[in-house]
Amino acid sequence: MTHQPHHLLSGVEPDPARDAGHDDPPPRVGFFTDTSVCIGCKACEVACKEWNALPEDGLSLTGMSYDNTQGLGASTWRHVAFIEQQAPPRPAPDGAPGPEGRTELPLVADAPDDRGRQAAGGGELRWLMSSDVCKHCTHAACLDVCPTGSLFRTEFGTVVVQEDICNGCGYCVPACPYGVIEQRPSDGRAFKCTLCYDRLGAGQEPACAKACPTESIQFGPLDELRERAARRVERLHETGVTEARLYGHDPADGVGGDGAFFLLLDEPEVYGLPPDPVVTTRDLPAMWKHAATAALALAGGFALSFTVPALLGRGGSGAAGGRR
The missing domain is CATH 1.20.5 (Single alpha-helices involved in coiled-coils or other helix-helix interfaces)
Structure with a gap:
């Protein structure tokens, strides 16, 4: 029996692949990015560019951080953000100071010698690092507004751009609530992360997750990733990292939940993420x-x-x- 698509534009959507017309699809897959263990090595950026043959997009530093790619774009499908901020002093979980020289989440040293980094009013400088990527939204506005069918929902629940069908109209660019998708200046066609659709079809994990040395980027069935993420947040809270939170994991949020969600150590705005994203085609x-x-x-x-x-x-x- 052929499944009839619902074409929902908002709300809870338990099976986006089936409702896109795929009969008997595999479990929906995605990314869980645990920023608490990201070391900013950029292995994910390199692996993504190598596997997808993405062109070089500039190697000049901005002068504001060690980030040379600045953001996601048509030629940058993975972007590691470097965020430097002042952090409040953090006692050990039992109330005692941490051991000399030990690094504790979120990368704040407890050693008494702060080498001049201690700011007035307390707190040391810390790095927040996060590997950003297309969110592969449950309700993808970029897909909804595409007039040529270049954007489509795969059997894995991900959203992919077919570059040979894209006509460069650019409707998808303002439709994305995260500002992920972009047109290449050379020909005007839109590009973004495909979650390595070609690798998924061959039973392999995406290149970025394969290359991540700390397992900050985790790939797998989305339901399993959400359970794993919830346990991770509980453990961090037990160890005193009370600011740990999940972003994009809730199927009842404004985009129906993301296929790529994150564990953050601060407010989403600190990472350049919208605090309450809403699919832009919801009110159509x-x-x-x-x-x-x-x-x-x-x-x-x-x-x-x-x-x-x-x-x-x-x-x-x-x-x-x-x-x-």
């Missing part, structure tokens, strides 16, 4: 309904503008004839 049905109502009202008014004078003209002619 209501907008079309209002537009149709307005069009009908306009058409009715237009018709009346001709009908009423005609009726009045006929009534006036009859009265004039009677007086004669």
Whole structure:
């Protein structure tokens, strides 16, 4: 029996691949990125570029951090953010100071010699590092607005751009609530992470997850990753890292949950992520309904503008004839 797609634009969507028309799809897969163990090595960036044959996109530093790629784009499908900030002093979980020289999450040293990094008011400098990627949203606005079918939902629940079908219209760029997808200046076509769709079809994990030395990037069935992430947050909270939180994991959020979600050590805005993303096509049905109502009202008014004078003209002619 062929499954009939629902084409939902918002809300909880338990099986996006099946509702996209795939019969008997495999379990939905995705990424869980644990930023608490990211060391900023950029192995994921290199592996992504090598496997997908992505062009070089600039190696100049911004002057604001050690980040040379600055953000996701048409030629950067993985981006490691380097965020330097002042952190409050953190006692050990039992209330005692940590051992000399020991590194504790989130990378704040407890040694008394802070080598001049101690700022007025307490707290040392720490690095927050995070490997960002396309979120492969449950409700993907980029896919919804694509007029050529270049963007499609795979049997794994991921969202892929077919570069040979893209006509460069650019509708997908402003539709993405995360600012992930971008057009290449050379030909105007849009590009983004495919979650290594070619590797998935061969039973392999994506290149970035394969290359990550600390398992900060974890790949697998999305339901299993969500359970693993929840346990990880609980462990961090038990060890005193109370600011640890998940981002993009909730199927009831504004995009129906992300296929690539994160464990963060600060507010999403610190990492350049929107605090409450919403699929930009969510209100399309209501907008079309209002537009149709307005069009009908306009058409009715237009018709009346001709009908009423005609009726009045006929009534006036009859009265004039009677007086004669």
